[in-house]
Amino acid sequence: MVKIVSWNVNGVRSVAKKGFLEWLSYESPDICCLQEIKAHPDDLDSRLMQPFGYSSHWFPAQKKGYSGTAIYTKKPPLNFRSGMGIKKFDIEGRVLVAEFSTFVVINTYFPNSQRDHARLGYKLEFCEEILKFCEKFRKKGLHVVLCGDFNIAHKEIDLKNPKTNVDNAGFLPEERAWMDIFIKKGYVDTFRNFNSEGGQYTWWSFRPGVREKNIGWRLDYHLINKEFLPSLKSVAILGDVKGSDHCPVVIEVDV
Numbered sequence: 001m002v003k004i005v006s007w008n009v010n011g012v013r014s015v016a017k018k019g020f021l022e023w024l025s026y027e028s029p030d031i032c033c034l035q036e037i038k039a040h041p042d043d044l045d046s047r048l049m050q051p052f053g054y055s056s057h058w059f060p061a062q063k064k065g066y067s068g069t070a071i072y073t074k075k076p077p078l079n080f081r082s083g084m085g086i087k088k089f090d091i092e093g094r095v096l097v098a099e100f101s102t103f104v105v106i107n108t109y110f111p112n113s114q115r116d117h118a119r120l121g122y123k124l125e126f127c128e129e130i131l132k133f134c135e136k137f138r139k140k141g142l143h144v145v146l147c148g149d150f151n152i153a154h155k156e157i158d159l160k161n162p163k164t165n166v167d168n169a170g171f172l173p174e175e176r177a178w179m180d181i182f183i184k185k186g187y188v189d190t191f192r193n194f195n196s197e198g199g200q201y202t203w204w205s206f207r208p209g210v211r212e213k214n215i216g217w218r219l220d221y222h223l224i225n226k227e228f229l230p231s232l233k234s235v236a237i238l239g240d241v242k243g244s245d246h247c248p249v250v251i252e253v254d255v
Helices: 012-016 020-027 120-139 173-184 190-194 226-231
Strands: 002-008 031-035 055-059 069-073 079-082 095-099 103-109 143-149 187-189 220-225 232-237 249-253
Touching (some): 002 220, 031 103, 055 079, 055 095, 095 120, 103 120, 120 143, 120 173, 187 190, 190 220, 190 232, 220 226, 220 249
Parallel strands (some): 002 031
Antiparallel strands (some): 002 249, 031 069, 095 103, 187 220
16 A cells, blocks of 8 residues: 655745654655745755655755755655656746656646736646646556646635635636546546545635635645556545645555
């Protein structure tokens, strides 16, 4: 059984001050994918690099204090790959891949469309390219786990106030339509495979009282190719874990 956790930490140095390593030791995932690390590995305490026997790989953005991804693994993968080979996305450290013998974990931090939708075109192009990227591994015979902060609430059930957010980044028709396209290509939203209830969120504004009232959005996912579905054993949103405006999400697969 392999436990795969994904968490947008909104700054790895920040979350490290709030008990990240203690949480990592307690949760003990086999693979832990982080998004929005906002740091270069040269700037990090050595304890964050190889804690508790984990190996880690980091893909920071060129811009300091911005974006970036990282992966911790108990068992080193056959290969790490940083980026999709597309400069305008790779300079922001948005895709980090760990390839194993039968499956690949693609840790992804999707762009935010921004309040004025200024980056919507950039985001939709990223969406198109990440689907092509996943399909390349699938065609090689590998199962695909695409995880991370998608910055998209797919359905009305995935946010507290859908009616008042129809024109807001993360719930735009174009973004939601891409999620439909991706799933129709033969991928499964692992959480919704097990849970069809509302009120299940992974992001809350830092505004006072918002998280306590559970006024949130589900922006963080594990999508897997449908052929991998028989191996999926459990899915959970770890909503009680604090330290970021997002919480971790976890799946277990039998490989």
